[in-house]
Amino acid sequence: MTIEKKGSVRVAILGLGTVGGGVYKTIQNNRETIRKRTGYEVEVTAILVRDLEKERLLDIDLALLTQNPEDVLNGELDVLIEVMGGLEPANTVISQALRSGRHVITANKELMAKHGAELLAIAEEHGAHLLFEASVAGGIPVIRMLQGYLTANRVKGISGILNGTCNYILTEMARTGREYAEILEDAKALGYAEADPTSDVEGYDAAYKLAILTNLAYDAKIDLRQIEREGITALQAADLELADRHGYAIKLIGSARESQGGLQLSVRPRLLPKSHPLANINDVFNAVTIQADVVGELTFSGRGAGEFPTASAVIEDLTALLTGESAIRRPVWKRIVNEGVYEPNTQPGAWYVSYCCRPEAAQQIEVEWLSAMLTQRAFVASREAVQLADGAVRQSWLVGGVGEQEVRVSLQWLYKTGAEATTAVLLPVEGEIEPGVEWRQPVSSLVEETDSVRHVL
């Protein structure tokens, strides 16, 4: 790489929030290790902040701070580290830096998901590098794996827990039985969720990361509208409990799979069997499982967010730049898989369905809904129910052999006939399921079966 002064690299940091502070501290604390491994002394020459007056807990030379991006771009600069987030001014400053031949390291998933292809093209044109390990899964080197390791393998599928906020909330809902809204407040207090949590809890953040991973794994440019997206806000604590009784954990999973129609991309809560490598990834941890044709299944896990894990990814990108490792394989985002919006998958699969109702209506609703499902040639693998604090019950089913669309229709029909059924949840189930023994019986015998369910409640 081109760095003017031998043995010394001049770095500017855009943003001095949690990650920016972590990057600055890591450069100071691990200066000696970086020098020994790369031969370079790292010198921070400027830090772009939003507010010069803000009090900093960091021990930092205030003369480095500026509010003006021009100061950064016109100053002494070899590598720009962008950890401020958001599309602007990040996009403009990064583009300008790359155009002037400076290398850029970014943690900005939204920017890379939306404008990564253009920025990488600018970098290539001007002989600069654009590295973005920190944009996905914090300190887990999954970008490096896809770019530099799995080259002889062909990737068959990716699934990952890509958002630490959601994973923390789901873990706590399962552990404590408390509801989403309450845990979200805890998460905010702990710094695990932002004041406006929409991007995290509605799955946008995970969708950005999935787009970046899919870009690399399939050499494909992804339109974010091709990603089916559903957040975690509709889940009830009872769903976590019911899933556990069925033998599953509920996780927000970003998933890319090859199918006949192209790539199937989604971010949505899924039931994972407890033996699934992602089922035991808890709290703010992230994990990514890659299926590849030769190696089989590889899983990487670690802290997906926070000051130091993300700073680690940034600093490792910096050392890769300094040692020349980043020169290896530029991402090729040329293949366009599918243009336009996401189209629903109509393949038969396995589904978790739950709904609330009054106990006295449970039997009637159950029989009517099951009749509808069994008419669709669905089978039932298992059922569980819990009584809620207000006296209502939440019933749940694992059904298989039927497409999502049919299940969704049956739920709409359920709303109409059993007026007390509310807040239905429909989630995909990973892995094979089999008909439960009792459900091989004809529908007419179900009435008696349902009595036993009511006793359990």
Add this chain to the structure above:
Amino acid sequence: MTIEKKGSVRVAILGLGTVGGGVYKTIQNNRETIRKRTGYEVEVTAILVRDLEKERLLDIDLALLTQNPEDVLNGELDVLIEVMGGLEPANTVISQALRSGRHVITANKELMAKHGAELLAIAEEHGAHLLFEASVAGGIPVIRMLQGYLTANRVKGISGILNGTCNYILTEMARTGREYAEILEDAKALGYAEADPTSDVEGYDAAYKLAILTNLAYDAKIDLRQIEREGITALQAADLELADRHGYAIKLIGSARESQGGLQLSVRPRLLPKSHPLANINDVFNAVTIQADVVGELTFSGRGAGEFPTASAVIEDLTALLTGESAIRRPVWKRIVNEGVYEPNTQPGAWYVSYCCRPEAAQQIEVEWLSAMLTQRAFVASREAVQLADGAVRQSWLVGGVGEQEVRVSLQWLYKTGAEATTAVLLPVEGEIEPGVEWRQPVSSLVEETDSVRHVL
């Protein structure tokens, strides 16, 4: 790298067993992917086998096979792939290849653990590369991670499930309650264990791999005698059951930790809390957890052995060689941590102890042993017991606040006083444990407590 013929790389394979066959097939099947990603056509020019007459299931040109290493070394050769295992002739052939400037890729953990430093020095002297990703944890790119990724981070500790045979046996013992010897026979029938399983089940194989990982993580040359080593042959099925009741899984763990006296290295069965990232790695899967100062904890898991996972690691080393990525960071095995043999750790820790006895002797043995332990200022965190098929009981304890040596002494003493106690097991316990409430009481009150244990049995 130096490859004579542009656009084509000539490869010889030493060994055509499970892994060798996988390498050959992968080169054929993924030829197009490799060509696209590296620009090279891979040409297999020779395969060294032990027995030319052996029947091969593989679709292979028999003219490629030879029993004479000289044929390989004097033939057309850019890269030598060694997947035959054992020290000789592998060591000699690899040394000769490196001396003639040929690059070598090896899956040989014993060779790398015992002679890696010399071979890497020969490679360096002759401008050749020696790559060995396949020597540890099959297709999991942990070598690549330590060599090429964690450069700004300082590694603080490594622990891993490094032997698939042992992990399969322990998983099956826990799942079925069947004993070691029986499961070992299953493992042989399934091809998961060799006819002579000593290297696997006694922990030698895992110790080789631990030495290689430690070399890289700490830039240290490791003498295998510095690794405390204990296999899985003494474990009873009841121990897996008891550990489960205490809230733990038992796994054979290779572990390297920095301590005041230098590195503490061991391969031994350990109790891991069920929330530990390695506790849920089952069957023939391997996993490695790396603790580093900036990133925190990273875990990599995948298939640790078998035809294709190991072939994947070999082929990815080959593509790294062809794209120049292997030039990045050569391992530096210069620091010598400790010369001489392993010295036992005397630090207080947490321990699992179990022993068999006749039910009528249980109370007396328990009181005497506990008195000895409590005199040593140990505390008891929990106790569990199971009745065995022959009417004996197996009692187990989690004790803390005491060094391993003291527990070991108490067990020897136990043999003398309670003559019926046999086959005691002592294992380290990961994570913090706390005194169980009832054990804060003075020793004199324990006699009555033990009554309740006998009722439970």
